[in-house]
Amino acid sequence: MSRPSIIDDFEALVVAEADALGIKLAENRDEWRRYSAATMRTLADAVEEPGFDEALRAAADNVTLKAAQGAVDSADALDERLKALVKGALGMAARAILPR
Amino acid sequence: MKRSDIYAALTGVVLGLLLVYSGCVGTKARENVLMPAMSQAYKHTIRPNIEAAPEAVRPSAEALDAYGVLLDSRNVDHADELRRVWVDLLLPAFQAGVQAKLDANKIGPNGALIIFDTGRQFELSLLKLGGAR
Numbered sequence: 001m002s003r004p005s006i007i008d009d010f011e012a013l014v015v016a017e018a019d020a021l022g023i024k025l026a027e028n029r030d031e032w033r034r035y036s037a038a039t040m041r042t043l044a045d046a047v048e049e050p051g052f053d054e055a056l057r058a059a060a061d062n063v064t065l066k067a068a069q070g071a072v073d074s075a076d077a078l079d080e081r082l083k084a085l086v087k088g089a090l091g092m093a094a095r096a097i098l099p100r
Numbered sequence: 101m102k103r104s105d106i107y108a109a110l111t112g113v114v115l116g117l118l119l120v121y122s123g124c125v126g127t128k129a130r131e132n133v134l135m136p137a138m139s140q141a142y143k144h145t146i147r148p149n150i151e152a153a154p155e156a157v158r159p160s161a162e163a164l165d166a167y168g169v170l171l172d173s174r175n176v177d178h179a180d181e182l183r184r185v186w187v188d189l190l191l192p193a194f195q196a197g198v199q200a201k202l203d204a205n206k207i208g209p210n211g212a213l214i215i216f217d218t219g220r221q222f223e224l225s226l227l228k229l230g231g232a233r
Contacts, residue, residue: 039217042210049208051201054145058215061141065221068137072228075129082125089115 035066130229131174138225139171145218150190152206153197159189179230186226194219 039059046055147164167185170178195216202212 039214042214046208046210046214049211050205051207051211054148054207055211055214058145058211058218061137061145061218062214062221064137065141065218065225068134069221069225069228071133072126072129075125079124079126086115089111093111093115 032063032066032070036063039063127176130176134225134229135171135174135176138222138229139168141218141222141225142168142171145215146190146194146222149197149201149215150193151197152201153193154200157193157196159193163189176229179226183226183230186223191219191223 039062043055043059046052049055147168150159150164163185167182167190170182198207198212198215198219201207202209207215
C-alpha cells in the first residue's frame with residue numbers, strides 16, 4: 001500500500017467515524033490536529049508490518065477518541081460561559097430589585 | 101400586572117432555564133459523543149486485543165459483553181464503574197493481549213504502539229467521562 005493511499009484511507013475512516021458521532025472536526029483544537037499528524041506518521045511506519053489493517057483501525061479509533069475528548073472540553077467550556085452569564089444577569093437583577 | 105412586571109417575570113424564566121441548561125451541555129457531549137466513540141473503540145480495538153490475552157488474565161465473555169452494554173447505555177452515571185472495571189480487569193488483559201500479538205508477530209512494533217495508544221486514549225476518555233478537565 002502506498003503512502004498517499006494510507007493517508008486517504010485513514011482520513012476517510014476518521015471522517016466517517018466523526019460524522020457518525022456528530023463531531024465537527026473543523027471546530028476541534030490544534031491539539032487534535034497535532035495528535036492526528038503524529039498518529040499518521042506512526043501509521044506510515046507500520047505499512048510494511050504484519051497486522052497493518054488492525055493498526056489502521058486502531059489509529060482511526062484513537063483520533064476519533066481524541067476528537068470526542070475535545071468535544072467534551074468545548075461543551076464544558078460552554079457550560080462555564082453559560083453559568084457565568086446567568087450569574088452576572090442574576091446579580092444585575094438582584095441589584096435592580098432589592099432595596100438599597 | 102404592569103408591563104415591567106411581565107418583563108421581569110420573563111427574564112426570570114429565561115435565566116432559570118439557562119441555569120438549568122448550563123451543566124447539561126457537558127453531560128450531553130459525554131453521553132452522545134464521548135461514550136459512542138468509546139463504544140466504537142471498544143468493539144474495534146479494545147475487546148479484540150483483550151480476547152488475545154493469555155487465558156490466565158483474560159476476562160470472561162460475559163464480563164466483556166456487560167462492559168459493552170454499559171458503554172452503549174450512554175449514561176454517565178456508569179463512569180465510576182466503567183473506570184473501576186477498566187483498571188482492575190480490562191487494562192491488564194488488554195496490555196497482555198497486545199504484547200501476545202506482538203510476540204507472535206501478528207502485529208509489528210509500530211502497530212503495537214498505535215494499539216497501546218488506543219488503551220491510553222480510552223483511559224483518558226474514562227477520566228473525562230467522570231468529569232476530569
